[in-house]
Amino acid sequence: MTAFQPMPVTVLTGYLGAGKTTLLNRILSEEHGRKYAVIVNEFGEVGIDNDLVVETDEGVFEMNNGCICCTVRGDLIRIIEGLMRRPGRFDGILIETTGLADPAPVAQTFFVDQDVRAKTRLDSIVTVVDAHHLLGEIDHAHEAQEQLAFADTILINKADLCDTEALDKVEARIRRINPTATIHRTTRCALPLEAVIGRGAFDLDRILEVEPDFLDETHEHEHDDHVASFSLVTDTPLDPAKFLPWIEQITRAFGLDMLRMKGILAFENDDDRFVVQAVHMLLEGDHQRPWREDEKRVSRLVFIGRDLPRDVIEDGFLRCRAGRAAA
Amino acid sequence: MSAFVNPLAPRRPRAAEAVARIREWLRGRLALADGTVIVVNEVACAEPGCPDLETVIGLLSSSAASRTFKISKPIAAVTTADLERMVNGEAAA
Numbered sequence: 001m002t003a004f005q006p007m008p009v010t011v012l013t014g015y016l017g018a019g020k021t022t023l024l025n026r027i028l029s030e031e032h033g034r035k036y037a038v039i040v041n042e043f044g045e046v047g048i049d050n051d052l053v054v055e056t057d058e059g060v061f062e063m064n065n066g067c068i069c070c071t072v073r074g075d076l077i078r079i080i081e082g083l084m085r086r087p088g089r090f091d092g093i094l095i096e097t098t099g100l101a102d103p104a105p106v107a108q109t110f111f112v113d114q115d116v117r118a119k120t121r122l123d124s125i126v127t128v129v130d131a132h133h134l135l136g137e138i139d140h141a142h143e144a145q146e147q148l149a150f151a152d153t154i155l156i157n158k159a160d161l162c163d164t165e166a167l168d169k170v171e172a173r174i175r176r177i178n179p180t181a182t183i184h185r186t187t188r189c190a191l192p193l194e195a196v197i198g199r200g201a202f203d204l205d206r207i208l209e210v211e212p213d214f215l216d217e218t219h220e221h222e223h224d225d226h227v228a229s230f231s232l233v234t235d236t237p238l239d240p241a242k243f244l245p246w247i248e249q250i251t252r253a254f255g256l257d258m259l260r261m262k263g264i265l266a267f268e269n270d271d272d273r274f275v276v277q278a279v280h281m282l283l284e285g286d287h288q289r290p291w292r293e294d295e296k297r298v299s300r301l302v303f304i305g306r307d308l309p310r311d312v313i314e315d316g317f318l319r320c321r322a323g324r325a326a327a
Numbered sequence: 328m329s330a331f332v333n334p335l336a337p338r339r340p341r342a343a344e345a346v347a348r349i350r351e352w353l354r355g356r357l358a359l360a361d362g363t364v365i366v367v368n369e370v371a372c373a374e375p376g377c378p379d380l381e382t383v384i385g386l387l388s389s390s391a392a393s394r395t396f397k398i399s400k401p402i403a404a405v406t407t408a409d410l411e412r413m414v415n416g417e418a419a420a
Binding site for chain 2: 057059061062063064065066067068072074075077078112113114115117118204240241244245247248249252276283284285286287
């Protein structure tokens with residue numbers, strides 16, 4: 001008898017016409033021997049090649065207990081409850097969101113409700129963008145920036161319509177928003193399934209397997225950065241007695257605008273890496289594997305958010321270094 | 328690994344029976360429509376004055392205003408009397 005494994009859930013986001021349904025049908029039609037339940041907002045004109053499709057109504061609700069405020073998708077909770085009553089019929093769940101959908105309520109739903117959290121695990125958020133149109137739209141499309149901010153995997157699709165120079169510009173623009181996502185350049189969303197499914201992007205054991213890829217911050221700043229990212233780094237060990245209360249405070253104070261945060265930390269007198277991640281105000285962290293002997297013990301936090309006060313956060317972070325008096 | 332209490336440790340979902348009991352009681356007591364979703368969560372909060380763990384319950388309905396309740400104890404410790412007080416407090420508010 002095998003132990004119960006939570007059902008993996010992959011969320012597909014992206015603007016209308018970017019290629020979400022193409023990716024969805026590619027996942028469903030590949031010869032991988034797995035069956036997926038598909039949750040869609042609406043049955044579009046393009047058919048979905050699957051016999052287990054459920055429609056949602058995108059009902060978003062705010063839950064605020066005075067300390068933590070988050071938004072959840074009530075419809076998803078209801079649908080997942082229903083799907084999980086028929087276990088064994090499928091191996092994973094794919095959620096396709098509409099073009100303008102905010103991924104935050106979807107992601108938070110998988111951390112908030114106890115039953116959903118017990119039965120499923122959010123595997124990753126995949127965002128598909130149209131290589132040909134992204135640069136013309138992104139500065140004015142805050143939803144598109146937020147979809148990129150939340151992504152663990154980004155497909156720059158329709159790459160055949162652009163030359164390498166144009167694709168490099170698209171990728172650089174995306175990197176300004178999200179320095180940690182894995183980026184693939186695709187045509188008709190053609191890529192190996194394992195690049196999209198089974199990523200474990202929210203598993204603390206796999207946090208920041210991708211080294212953040214920050215651009216030179218002295219380059220041009222003419223873009224409308226509704227969403228931006230920054231990284232804080234120190235090679236001085238941190239004091240957990242200072243860091244842990246500080247990161248909780250930062251998450252409460254700025255969580256509404258902090259879309260995602262990830263980090264690997266080196267604590268003083270601690271041979272294990274400590275990893276943290278947050279989606280808005282939902283924060284968790286734990287020890288991971290030991291630092292390798294050939295590995296430099298550097299602490300790094302990556303913040304992706306809306307108008308986050310970098311100077312305030314950086315100052316607080318550096319005050320968490322061991323051996324320094326707290327302010 | 329250094330020895331410190333980790334306030335960020337992921338809390339594995341537990342108390343499934345208690346969650347089911349809370350849901351069933353609320354659905355009956357408030358005569359909730361089938362479309363109303365009951366979210367039950369356990370939250371750790373470091374704010375001064377907050378308990379270490381509290382139960383947060385959301386009633387999410389597309390036809391009525393959503394409501395959020397909290398009970399200052401973990402899910403497994405929530406009793407029917409706690410739920411009755413919670414509902415009465417909400418009704419009186």
